[in-house]
Amino acid sequence: MQDSISFFTGFGVNDLWFLGEAALKTLWISVLSISIGTLLGTFFGWVLHEGKLAATLTIAPVLDVFRSVPLIIQLVLFYNFAPIIGLNFDPFVSGVVILTFYTAALVANVARGGIEAVPPSMRRASRSLGMSYWQDLFHVVLPIGGRAVFPAWIGVVLGVMKDSALVSVLGYVELLKASQVLITRTQEPLLILAIAGAFYFALSYPISRYAHKFEQRWSK
């Protein structure tokens, strides 16, 4: 009798670790992109609010492109065409760059909404106390506007975290890519996608819970 070679092996504990590590990579790429993207987006939002005409002619159209073109197309285009201008980024860096700009484009409008949520009369009152423009911005507009748009920002955060799965098309082994690898080997798509889904849920749920707690505390 001839021994047969087994191509497919079942799902094991090691595979769970593999998925766990991939989930951490998803978390890492998301944390990086969301943090930098939020800072950048807040700055863009401020520019949109302050320099209406100049911003409309400069950054607004660029942000519109990032917001309107599907993320997967942005990723593939950037990863494949950046080397032409001498930017040889690996899939991770390419993913972070595109996700950062994508986040910034979404956050810019949220941030602008936050600034506009603070009534002009409130800003007038703080200026009448002798606060400078920047003191008013940091001590009054940021905390008040920030709270007003916090739920919208959390929506962006959760969206970007799930969208980070698209970086898998560049070959970066994050949670979704790891699932695909395991499915190919084990032929158990239902089980593995369910586990991957559970990991995404485990990453997202604490964020929305925490966010909800903050909102409740602020509404008191």
Place this chain on the structure above:
Amino acid sequence: MIQVRDLHKHFGDLHVLKGINLDVNKGEVLSVIGSSGSGKSTLLYCLNSLEQIQQGSVHVDGIDVHAKSTDVNKLRQKLGMVFQQWNSFPHLTVLENVALAPRIVKGKSKEEAIAMAEKQLKHVGLGDKFKHYPNSLSGGQQQRLAIARALAMEPEYMLFDEATSALDPEKVGEVLDTMRLLAEEGMTMICVTHEMGFAKEVSDRVAYFHHGIMEEIGPPEQIFGAPQSEHTRKFLANVR
């Protein structure tokens, strides 16, 4: 002393203030009355440079308010302002609302700023509300908070822009009492108001504004007892 000379203010095509001349002395209480749109509130905004002017000048203690070289943030510390809307900072407690500006604008230590805030809050009768958030206060209490917040900057002048207009009728009294208290303590005050009783009783002088012109100014006995201008007479006949 506040000196206003030939002050003109336009909003686009709208000529809101048409050559105002006015002196307000230290320790004086001036009430500014007139119908809506007569330019009363705009005058206040021009005094602390919240609005730019097109012609004329405003001097506060000799400082040209609208000169390019003037540090308006420093100047505004001299002129406390209370608005129609109280504009409490909703994310801060009552105590923090008052302590914020002394700390970040005047650079006081946290302890000093809090001590000043406590003093001013007790002064306006909010000594038991330190830890509350503004949304748990009534309109009258929030307006008194706004007064304490302005006083914590130790201003030399207080500008009141229809401070009681947005309040429920039963809350008007407590704010007017606080304003009365300040007047008795010798604070220099310019009060844009629709409260004729207050203007009559508390003011040293009353100015009547009509379509961007200061139609008449004089002691309350003159304005309310024997107004010189036909417009003043008509206005007072309507509000009484």
